[in-house]
Amino acid sequence: MLAIPADVLLQVHEATNGQALFLIEDMSFSDWASLVPVMQTRPQDLSDKIKELASNIADVCKKAAIENKELNLIVAKAKKVILGLHGYDTTHLDTAGWVSTNDTADTFTDNYISSIALTPAELEYFKQKEVMRRQSAHLDISSSARDTSHKFAKNSPFLPLASSTWTEKAMQRVHNRSWKLDTFNYTAPISVNAYMALADLTAADIDNCHTAARNATIYFPAGRAGLDADFPPISSLEKGKCSQRPLLHQKGIPKFPADLLELKKLWNGGRPFLKCPCPGCEANFTWLDHMIWYIIGNLDKLDPLAPSDKIRMLEFQALLRTSWKKPVLAQITFTFMREYMLKILHLVTENRNITPEEILGFEDFKNVPFVRKFTAALLPNAEGLLAQTPSRRNGSIDFEDNSLRRCTSTADHGRRKTWLENQQRKR
Ligand SMILES: [Zn+2]
Incomplete structure (x- = not known):
């Protein structure tokens, strides 16, 4: 929605490339908008600005x-x-909303997972997927x-x-x-x-x-x-x-x-x-x-x-x-x-x-x-x-x-x- 030049998009892309929390996906509209005046008036500061956003992104997602x-x-x-x-x-508030939604506990019980006899390779792959699910909890509004x-x-x-x-x-x-x-x-x-x-x-x-x-x-x-x-x-x-x-x-x-x-x-x-x-x-x-x-x-x-x-x-x-x-x-x-x-x-x-x-x-x-x-x-x-x-x-x-x-x-x-x-x- 903002007109961001391709080379700036590439810089943002590369700032966290290969990491679990990907800056280019998790930046807010206001973050993008804050890049606009930097691009226009202080282009020499742009890479520092992107680094700053990249170093904060894990914290932002955790919050x-x-x-x-x-x-x-x-x-x-x-x-x-x-x-x-x-x-x-x-009285409607005595129960409504008091239970935290969807705690990021395991999706399946250990008992269930051991009962379906996964191979070590399957288990390893499945565990990695669970970690990814937990890391994207910030998306689950x-x-x-x-x-x-x-x-x-x-x-x-x-x-x-x-x-x-x-x-x-x-x-x-x-x-x-x-x-x-x-x-x-x-x-x-x-x-x-x-x-x-x-x-x-x-x-x-x-x-x-x-x-x-x-x-x-x-x-x-x-x-x-x-x-x-x-x-x-x-x-x-x-x-x-x-x-x-x-x-x-x-x-x-x-x-x-x-x-x-x-x-x-x-x-x-x-x-x-x-x-x-x-x-x-x-x-x-x-x-x-x-x-x-x-x-x-x-x-x-x-x-x-x-x-x-x-x-x-x-x-x-x-x-x-x-x-x-x-x-x-x-x-x-x-x-x-x-x-x-x-x-x-x-x-x-x-x-x-x-x-x-x-x-x-x-x-x-x-x-x-x-x-x-x-x-x-x-x-x-x-x-x-x-x-x-x-x-x-x-x-x-x-x-x-x-x-x-x-x-x-x-x-x-x-x-x-x-x-x-x-x-x-x-x-
Ligand atoms: Zn009218």
């Missing part, structure tokens, strides 16, 4: 194998804490990647805790149609560095995204006219969907969830999405990153007349560098917001009695408006956080910002009341 085994358990544990905190039933239409069903997973390595394999399984995974909450496995390389962004661009994430800035609010940047119609990603050109919007910063569905959608606060402009149209939505990932795997959707994949890749990168640059910056901003969300989730999973003040006291979290807003949305007892006026370093709080905060606070109070009434009705 992926552990994740494949433990992911269900990690997600179930965190989900139990979050659902419990919001007063929802967690768990059943959570199954295609299902019940994304927000009661027991569906919703915490986006899988690594990008896992997500990339899961997405291949659904032919890069990321929206077919069992939750909408996974993002495409494109790292910030990969976006930087593809869209030719500078360190200053990335700094701006970081600041926007900290300040919970939404560039393209859902209530206003969206950005028209020549996005492909959603029908080109999937037959039967809307054929109008979609516009870009972003989800707002989440408020305290009034019900379970909102709790599951909390993790997409700030996320850019495409939606067609026609009123009442149902088949009309996709996340921006899901569209980008699908297009990377299906470049012909972008320009069916282009003479080759190389040209298609260049055309795609040209789009990212021009009319899709702002959308990409919004996506990177969301990536940083998601990092904050997952850090907060981690703290709450480690200690479910943690107070909002303890969360805000963490070094990276001090004076970060996004952290304050998300903590208020996640913890049932954190309403007070929204009433506090933060001290901003530049002191530039405009009137609109202030009045918005007051509105949010009143609206939030209403949502907590609804949630509380729901909880009481359940008892």
Whole structure:
């Protein structure tokens, strides 16, 4: 999918040739993308970069194998804490996911193998095959990647805790149609560095995204006219969907969830999405990153007349560098917001009695408006956080910002009341 010259492919091929873990097969999309700027601007460093990837690959595969085994358990544990905190039933988690999937034990028992009387040569060959099976455990992604239409069903997973390595394999399984995974909450496995390389962004661009994430800035609010940047119609990603050109919007910063569905959608606060402009149209939505990932795997959707994949890749990168640059910056901003969300989730999973003040006291979290807003949305007892006026370093709080905060606070109070009434009705 990336236009990588043949001599670079050969270098990657030779870096681990003959070894069990083969770099050229196990490199992620983001790894490949990270080679692009090296090839373009520092070709003398390319062989060192490839050596570095080769020396890390065994470790990457080992981590992926552990994740494949433990992911269900990690997600179930965190989900139990979050659902419990919001007063929802967690009994389905007492068994589900608690058994590690498919331990890489022997495929057959020793008794069985000795009963079929293999010759020494046969036994030797069979043992070698077993070793190879164990070494490719990192490829064996768990059943959570199954295609299902019940994304927000009661027991569906919703915490986006899988690594990008896992997500990339899961997405291949659904032919890069990321929206077919069992939750909408996974993002495409494109790292910030990969976006930087593809869209030719500078360190200053990335700094701006970081600041926007900290300040919970939404560039393209859902209530206003969206950005028209020549996005492909959603029908080109999937037959039967809307054929109008979609516009870009972003989800707002989440408020305290009034019900379970909102709790599951909390993790997409700030996320850019495409939606067609026609009123009442149902088949009309996709996340921006899901569209980008699908297009990377299906470049012909972008320009069916282009003479080759190389040209298609260049055309795609040209789009990212021009009319899709702002959308990409919004996506990177969301990536940083998601990092904050997952850090907060981690703290709450480690200690479910943690107070909002303890969360805000963490070094990276001090004076970060996004952290304050998300903590208020996640913890049932954190309403007070929204009433506090933060001290901003530049002191530039405009009137609109202030009045918005007051509105949010009143609206939030209403949502907590609804949630509380729901909880009481359940008892
Ligand atoms: Zn439509």
